[in-house]
Amino acid sequence: MRLNSLCRALFPIAASASICLGTAPVHAADAGNGFAVRGLGSQACSAYVSALSKPDEFARYGNWLMGYATAHNRLLPDTYDIIPTEPGVDFPNVVAVICRTNSQMLLETAASSAVTAIKPLRQAASSPLVVVSADGKSVSIHQESLKRLQAALIAKQVFKGAATGTPSPQFTDALKVFQRREAIPVTGLPDIDTFIRAIVKH
Structure with a gap:
């Protein structure tokens, strides 16, 4: 994927453009606007980008991201699958696009931004x-x-x-x-x- 052009395509409106510039929307779970991030999602994007060229490491991150996507499939209303295409490749690639421009961002935050970006593509019900x-x-x-x-x-x-x-x-x-x-x-x-x-x- 071409980083700059895909970033512009992912976030075409000004309110979302900050994701490509190094910030992302905060989704909070407690009164203090915080929540615990578990597993690989607590690592910086730079670690994920480094893992992209190492098949074994990348597989670990990919598995975490697939679990993250599955949780959204379960929790988001009117959603059978947030990913319209082959998830094992495409969702990690969208996260990688975000991480490459935001090296200090948490992987979980980048994954959340990716979900927001592709949410309009989600499939509401199962199909063959x-x-x-x-x-x-x-x-x-x-x-x-x-x-x-x-x-x-x-x-x-x-x-x-x-x-x-x-x-x-x-x-x-x-x-x-x-x-x-x-x-x-x-x-x-x-x-x-x-x-x-x-x-x-x-």
Whole structure:
């Protein structure tokens, strides 16, 4: 992911721009605006960024982040899954984008900011997983999430098919056109960067 462009796409309004500049909204659990942070979430973002190039260390952080996302799935209203795409890669990548610009921020705070950024993409109810393939690579995605992305690309006059939640060569081509237009990696796959730019970015 390209750091500066994704940061602008994640936080397009002034009230949220502070996340990219080194601060994040505070969510408090007690009267004194504080709560205990457990496990890897209590470490600084710099430790997480350092772990990105070390597979074993990164796996530990990734597991913590998946637990964090699961807790939000359980606690947020009208939420089956806060992550519309493959969570094992995409959610940690969004957290990494935030951490790279906020090295002293707690990992938990960065993860909370990531949840806030992608909340508009959340899936409200369960739907089947479908496999989308392009150029020898594949991802699994909830059908309803794919339908939302197709509808967004139709609205942007990029995809001329129907929003059925079914992959097709025409949809893959439309994704590539949109990705080129947005100057992001052209994969033909519905990754989190593409979702953010198609649905969240205005």
